[in-house]
Amino acid sequence: MAAPRNKRKIFNDPVYGFIGIHNDLLFDIIEHPYFQRLRRIKQLGLTHLVYPGALHTRFHHSMGAMHLMTKALLELQYKGHELSEEEVFGAQAAMLLHDIGHGPYSHALENSMVNGINHENISQLFLSQLNGFFNGELELAIDIFNQNYHKSYLSELCSGQFDMDRLDYLKRDSFFTGVSEGVINYERLLNMINLRDGSLVIEAKGIYSVEKFITARRLMYWQVYLHKTVVAAEFMIMKLLKRAKEIRADDKQLFATPALDFFLRDEVTEEAFTHDPQVLQHFALLDDYDVFTSMKMWCTHPDKVLSKLSASIVNRRLFKVEMQNHPFTEDYLATLHQKTKRTYGISEREASYLCFHDKTTNAAYRAGSHHIKILFKDGSVRDIAEATDELNINLLSKPQTKYFVCYPKDIS
Numbered sequence: 001m002a003a004p005r006n007k008r009k010i011f012n013d014p015v016y017g018f019i020g021i022h023n024d025l026l027f028d029i030i031e032h033p034y035f036q037r038l039r040r041i042k043q044l045g046l047t048h049l050v051y052p053g054a055l056h057t058r059f060h061h062s063m064g065a066m067h068l069m070t071k072a073l074l075e076l077q078y079k080g081h082e083l084s085e086e087e088v089f090g091a092q093a094a095m096l097l098h099d100i101g102h103g104p105y106s107h108a109l110e111n112s113m114v115n116g117i118n119h120e121n122i123s124q125l126f127l128s129q130l131n132g133f134f135n136g137e138l139e140l141a142i143d144i145f146n147q148n149y150h151k152s153y154l155s156e157l158c159s160g161q162f163d164m165d166r167l168d169y170l171k172r173d174s175f176f177t178g179v180s181e182g183v184i185n186y187e188r189l190l191n192m193i194n195l196r197d198g199s200l201v202i203e204a205k206g207i208y209s210v211e212k213f214i215t216a217r218r219l220m221y222w223q224v225y226l227h228k229t230v231v232a233a234e235f236m237i238m239k240l241l242k243r244a245k246e247i248r249a250d251d252k253q254l255f256a257t258p259a260l261d262f263f264l265r266d267e268v269t270e271e272a273f274t275h276d277p278q279v280l281q282h283f284a285l286l287d288d289y290d291v292f293t294s295m296k297m298w299c300t301h302p303d304k305v306l307s308k309l310s311a312s313i314v315n316r317r318l319f320k321v322e323m324q325n326h327p328f329t330e331d332y333l334a335t336l337h338q339k340t341k342r343t344y345g346i347s348e349r350e351a352s353y354l355c356f357h358d359k360t361t362n363a364a365y366r367a368g369s370h371h372i373k374i375l376f377k378d379g380s381v382r383d384i385a386e387a388t389d390e391l392n393i394n395l396l397s398k399p400q401t402k403y404f405v406c407y408p409k410d411i412s
Contacts (some may be wrong), residue, residue, distance in 0.1 A: 009027050043057055045237075046237060050229050051178065098165060117273050121270065248261070304345075361400065
């Protein structure tokens, strides 16, 4: 275990102010190229096309989440719960590295160019590699990340319905988008955390802050993360990458940075990630700049679909999007599809890249799944769904599905 630094490092964060790093190994992890890559991946993908200030990165978020983890652990120690230096470091490192497996533009890559593996799985692979690089000192962090450590509340703080990941992204995304509905009192929430029977609880004095936390999450999802124009942009880039991969598979000439070309030319599966170390090394070189640089070149590509999608994203000529609470009729979808086909003189299959429909679902709170527990003065513990009279948790727990269709504006 690395000794505390003689001279601490300080990062100036726009949301929390100064974030101090007091541990040699923690700072070395931050300095590693795997983690520095997160500086080149925007936290909210293409959301800046709707909210221009949303240009913060996964690096910002990971640092902020680690900072909140540190504050949470200090609060638990202050309330008499014993934590060793190794456990504190393990939880900090797990939180710092929780998003290290994210690819460019949020979830676009894992939904278009790699098969059967998500960013959580890739994060585990990065953690394993870093553990070898740092001589096995991340074993405890890996156990916490994988929810295998006996103090389960450390894993709850990393990944649960009230975790430092959500606490930071709500605060941070609200700050950078300017959407005030997402503002939460994170300090009040952290001051109210405690443990009961080895599980994380919130003291009853903080119940209104918990209610605000759940409500803010619901509002941020529909107003920011699942804003209809944001959804359209994200699906457009997924279609774009799939089209680029299809063109590259046909051995047609296609400009791409070397890191991106690796994932365009080969069928990358979970097995390839797991058994071929070179795949992870290529992924470690891939970021937003690879995709955007390639998109700029594709704006003039002879393929009508690829050039249309590229130019639409680069120049912010986003597709028309219609969103509603019930599915669109087959006749309406077929009409839009045929109009797209005729307007651009393309095939049925090609038209599916420019005119597409899907659905999106959100639930602000999932009762019974790492649920948020409220601790009352009499020692009783209840789920927030049972403890509050102000929130209709049953309503917030019910997944809300919205259906959407996207198509180029010039066909309507």
